[in-house]
Amino acid sequence: MHETKLRVRYSETDAQGIVNNANFLSYFEVGRVEWLRAAGLSYKELEAQGYGFVVVEVHAFYKRAARFDDELTLRTRLAELSRASFRFEYALLRGREVLATGSTRHGCVELASGRPSRLPLDLAARLREIEPRPEAGLGA
Amino acid sequence: MHETKLRVRYSETDAQGIVNNANFLSYFEVGRVEWLRAAGLSYKELEAQGYGFVVVEVHAFYKRAARFDDELTLRTRLAELSRASFRFEYALLRGREVLATGSTRHGCVELASGRPSRLPLDLAARLREIEPRPEAGLGA
Amino acid sequence: MHETKLRVRYSETDAQGIVNNANFLSYFEVGRVEWLRAAGLSYKELEAQGYGFVVVEVHAFYKRAARFDDELTLRTRLAELSRASFRFEYALLRGREVLATGSTRHGCVELASGRPSRLPLDLAARLREIEPRPEAGLGA
Amino acid sequence: MHETKLRVRYSETDAQGIVNNANFLSYFEVGRVEWLRAAGLSYKELEAQGYGFVVVEVHAFYKRAARFDDELTLRTRLAELSRASFRFEYALLRGREVLATGSTRHGCVELASGRPSRLPLDLAARLREIEPRPEAGLGA
Numbered sequence: 001m002h003e004t005k006l007r008v009r010y011s012e013t014d015a016q017g018i019v020n021n022a023n024f025l026s027y028f029e030v031g032r033v034e035w036l037r038a039a040g041l042s043y044k045e046l047e048a049q050g051y052g053f054v055v056v057e058v059h060a061f062y063k064r065a066a067r068f069d070d071e072l073t074l075r076t077r078l079a080e081l082s083r084a085s086f087r088f089e090y091a092l093l094r095g096r097e098v099l100a101t102g103s104t105r106h107g108c109v110e111l112a113s114g115r116p117s118r119l120p121l122d123l124a125a126r127l128r129e130i131e132p133r134p135e136a137g138l139g140a
Numbered sequence: 141m142h143e144t145k146l147r148v149r150y151s152e153t154d155a156q157g158i159v160n161n162a163n164f165l166s167y168f169e170v171g172r173v174e175w176l177r178a179a180g181l182s183y184k185e186l187e188a189q190g191y192g193f194v195v196v197e198v199h200a201f202y203k204r205a206a207r208f209d210d211e212l213t214l215r216t217r218l219a220e221l222s223r224a225s226f227r228f229e230y231a232l233l234r235g236r237e238v239l240a241t242g243s244t245r246h247g248c249v250e251l252a253s254g255r256p257s258r259l260p261l262d263l264a265a266r267l268r269e270i271e272p273r274p275e276a277g278l279g280a
Numbered sequence: 281m282h283e284t285k286l287r288v289r290y291s292e293t294d295a296q297g298i299v300n301n302a303n304f305l306s307y308f309e310v311g312r313v314e315w316l317r318a319a320g321l322s323y324k325e326l327e328a329q330g331y332g333f334v335v336v337e338v339h340a341f342y343k344r345a346a347r348f349d350d351e352l353t354l355r356t357r358l359a360e361l362s363r364a365s366f367r368f369e370y371a372l373l374r375g376r377e378v379l380a381t382g383s384t385r386h387g388c389v390e391l392a393s394g395r396p397s398r399l400p401l402d403l404a405a406r407l408r409e410i411e412p413r414p415e416a417g418l419g420a
Numbered sequence: 421m422h423e424t425k426l427r428v429r430y431s432e433t434d435a436q437g438i439v440n441n442a443n444f445l446s447y448f449e450v451g452r453v454e455w456l457r458a459a460g461l462s463y464k465e466l467e468a469q470g471y472g473f474v475v476v477e478v479h480a481f482y483k484r485a486a487r488f489d490d491e492l493t494l495r496t497r498l499a500e501l502s503r504a505s506f507r508f509e510y511a512l513l514r515g516r517e518v519l520a521t522g523s524t525r526h527g528c529v530e531l532a533s534g535r536p537s538r539l540p541l542d543l544a545a546r547l548r549e550i551e552p553r554p555e556a557g558l559g560a
Contacts, residue, residue: 010453010463011302011446013295015187015348016251020291021195021244022165026431029162033430033489043430044489047155055161058200065194065254068295069453069464104161111156114205150313150323151306151440155433155488162431166291173290173349183290184349208435209313209324295467296531301475301524302445309442327435335441338480345474345534384441391436394485 001077001138004034008070018065024100025058028090031076032104035088039130041123051120053106056085060102070094075138081127084108084118091138101138141278144174146212158205164240165198168230171216172244175228179270181263191260193246196225200242210234215278221267224248224258231278241278281418284314286352298345304380305338308370311356312384315368319410321403331400333386336365340382350374355418361407364388364398371418381418421558424454426492438485444520445478448510451496452524455508459550461543471540473526476505480522490514495558501547504528504538511558521558 006027014020032053033043046052066072073093080087085107092100110117119127146167154160172193173183186192206212213233220227225247232240250257259267286307294300313323326332346352353373360367365387372380390397399407426447434440452473453463466472486492493513500507505527512520530537539547 009446010294010449011300014290015293015295015297016192016194017295020166021198022162022169022291025162025165026160026429029430042489047488052156054156054205055202057202058161058198060198062195062197068467069462149306150309150434151442153435154430155435155437157435160431166289169290182349187348208327209322296472296474300446301478302442302449305442305445306440332436334436334485335482337482338441338478340478342475342477 001075002031002035002038004031004074004076006030006072006074008066008068008072010068013068016065018067021060021062024060024062024092024102027072027074027092028058028060028076028088028102028104031074031090032088035076035078039126041126046120046123047111049120050111051117051123052109052111054109055104056107057105058102059104060100062100064094064097064099066092066094066099072099077138078127078130079103083124084116086119086127089138141215141217142171142175142178144171144214144216146170146214148206148208148210148212150208153208156205158207161200161202164200164202164232164242167212167214167232168198168200168216168228168242168244171214171230172228175216175218179266181266186260186263187251189260190251191257191263192249192251194249195244196247197245198242199244200240202240204234204237204239206232206234206239212239217278218267218270219243220245223264224256226259226267229278281355281357282311282315282318284311284354284356286310286354288346288348288350288352290348293348296345298347301340301342304340304342304372304382307352307354307372308338308340308356308368308382308384311354311370312368315356315358319406321406326400326403327391329400330391331397331403332389332391334389335384336387337385338382339384340380342380344374344377344379346372346374346379352379357418358407358410359383363404364396366399366407369418421495421497422451422455422458424451424494424496426450426494428486428488428490428492430488433488436485438487441480441482444480444482444512444522447492447494447512448478448480448496448508448522448524451494451510452508455496455498459546461546466540466543467531469540470531471537471543472529472531474529475524476527477525478522479524480520482520484514484517484519486512486514486519492519497558498547498550499523503544504536506539506547509558
């Protein structure tokens with residue numbers, strides 16, 4: 001499990017005075033980039049090698065509103081891993097209060113062709129090394 | 141079922157050259173606002189009356205990438221309706237090709253207090269009149 | 281001068297209940313894409329030919345707030361044109377009321393190298409044919 | 421002068437592979453919120469007191485592209501201050517390289533009525549105490 005801190009920006013709120021639902025997906029995106037970095041992996045380098053992740057599925061559950069200037073903690077974990085796809089889970093907290101949970105499923109693509117691809121071997125090896133641990137959770 | 145046309149904006153794409161996953165949720169939001177309008181209901185007026193919808197749950201399934209300048213058709217239908225919550229379903233198409241499907245569950249809140257509320261009676265009545273029809277689908 | 285219609289989306293508002301200042305720049309972007317289309321030019325095709333426009337300068341003047349669900353008219357005109365750069369002017373209206381004006385200056389780049397480039401000859405010729413007309417304005 | 425660190429998010433890039441021009445305005449917004457915080461002022465509290473800032477004018481000059489995962493430094497300073505309006509200046513850097521500069525002019529409004537207002541006295545006093553210093557600059 002990895003934790004990232006986020007401060008809610010004014011531009012992320014909407015006229016209801018709360019963070020717009022779509023922006024939680026951008027937060028999740030930050031979460032997996034930082035998860036990868038913490039694992040010694042760089043999404044930017046992966047792209048430089050000609051690979052990218054595509055989002056196949058997204059699920060988000062909104063429990064409480066996030067507001068401008070809130071300091072949030074985003075917990076991210078790799079929950080599933082197979083040869084060609086993987087799934088991240090997220091929990092967004094304000095202090096100990098869970099604001100939202102979610103998950104995203106991803107495939108790997110060759111950026112040049114846009115075609116689905118297996119995960120590059122070294123990436124797959126590194127991911128298997130660290131995750132997923134079925135017993136783990138996000139405490140949310 | 142209601143159809144809205146959307147033209148992909150440059151600002152909605154990301155460095156993969158495709159519409160960023162989060163923006164599909166903004167499209168869905170447009171879809172339900174237009175669905176309401178087509179049903180003779182105005183989300184703006186609902187807010188003027190002191191009520192709002194909050195997003196409780198979002199699910200999105202990405203099948204094919206949407207790209208800059210694509211002309212998209214967004215189909216929206218009310219799939220479930222109860223006293224205090226309802227669920228919309230969406231299908232995003234480019235021509236006959238389904239790019240994504242999804243659904244969002246909503247609750248109703250009093251905007252002043254932020255507290256959950258039943259749907260205003262006239263809104264609930266109007267919604268029941270037209271939807272949901274279990275036999276209906278989005279053709280996607 | 282070209283006119284585009286825009287309906288304010290909920291996701292474009294912020295906690296002040298008005299369209300966030302940054303989103304006016306996305307509106308302007310829509311304006312110039314549609315201006316090009318009306319001139320028989322396609323920004324998408326330009327990119328397919330290996331060229332792109334980069335934003336060099338932006339100026340925006342906010343006079344009145346735009347709100348959720350407002351139907352806006354965006355007027356766009358090419359105000360300056362030289363070998364390697366050009367400038368668009370914009371006026372955003374709600375009915376006859378001017379909400380904002382602005383301008384953007386652009387250069388042309390070769391997308392592969394990212395290097396500044398002259399405008400492709402056929403594009404430059406077409407642009408010179410139709411604009412700019414110094415006597416023209418946006419009525420704003 | 422105040423410095424804030426920003427890491428470019430994937431969702432902030434567009435199909436040109438660079439940060440979309442509109443997102444620089446969201447960065448500037450973060451800059452002034454953090455400037456205020458560093459000055460012992462909270463934009464959130466200001467809103468709780470019934471006041472808000474509105475953007476009246478924006479100018480941005482884009483010199484070099486910002487890319488996904490770039491670590492940016494945003495410098496913000498209060499450049500002008502009068503009874504009812506003020507102006508911030510910004511410089512966005514990657515290391516020592518200036519990517520963009522800009523400025524925003526703001527007025528103060530009573531949030532309830534939306535009407536222009538003088539700055540609350542304690543805010544005005546605090547701002548005058550620390551800024552602007554005409555001799556200062558952003559080193560950009």
